[in-house]
Each structure stands twice: as structure tokens, then as C-alpha cells.
Amino acid sequence: KNINSIILDLSKCLFIEKDIWDYxxxxxxxxxxxxxxxxxxxxxxxxxxxxxxxxxxxxxxxFNDISSAFYNFGILTDIKSA
Incomplete structure (x- = not known):
């Protein structure tokens, strides 16, 4: 309930079936x-x-990492590059 935005970390996922992509x-x-x-x-x-x-x-x-995803949602306003 009341969840509007989701960041889904797929780092440990080896395969996703088409039905899951559709979901x-x-x-x-x-x-x-x-x-x-x-x-x-x-x-x-x-x-x-x-x-x-x-x-x-x-x-x-x-996105490649969570910081970039947070930036996308406006949670982080500055991402420093290495």
C-alpha cells in the first residue's frame, strides 16, 4: 500500500522469463x-x-547503480563522478 516508486536490484538475478518481464x-x-x-x-x-x-x-x-536510480527519483541531487 502507498508504494509509488520501486527500484528493483537485479544483481543476483541470473535469468528472467518473458512473463516476468511482462509483469x-x-x-x-x-x-x-x-x-x-x-x-x-x-x-x-x-x-x-x-x-x-x-x-x-x-x-x-x-541504471548501473542505486545512486543513479535515486538521482532519477530526485532523492539525490548531485552525483560525483570518479
Whole structure:
């Protein structure tokens, strides 16, 4: 209840079935209706490959780390580069 935005860390995920990708897209739509969002972080290997092959960047935004995701939501206002 009352959750508008979700950052989903996929760093330990080795594979995602198409039905789960579809669920993520539907969940994002539901959250956007509540002025929220769903973003993905830390994708690796087959998960990142599938994300790219299915061109899911058109539907689900992804970031390399949690700081970038927080910045996307306006939680962090400055990200210092190394």
C-alpha cells in the first residue's frame, strides 16, 4: 500500500522469463497511474542481454547503480563522478 516508486536490484538475478518481464511492464504502468515509477538496477549477464535484445529500454528504465536510480527519483541531487 502507498508504494509509488520501486527500484528493483537485479544483481543476483541470473535469468528472467518473458512473463516476468511482462509483469514488470504492467507494474510500471500501474505505478505511473499513481505518479510513481519502476526502474531496474545492476543488471548483468543474460538478464542484461535479454533486456537489450527485447528492447525493453523503451518500457523499463535501467541504471548501473542505486545512486543513479535515486538521482532519477530526485532523492539525490548531485552525483560525483570518479
Amino acid at each position: 514488470f511492464i504492467e507494474l510500471k504502468k500501474e505505478l505511473q497511474n499513481k505518479n510513481g515509477d519502476l526502474v531496474l538496477i545492476n543488471m548483468n549477464g543474460a538478464v542484461k542481454n535479454d533486456y537489450n535484445i527485447m528492447e525493453l529500454s523503451n518500457y523499463l528504465e535501467s
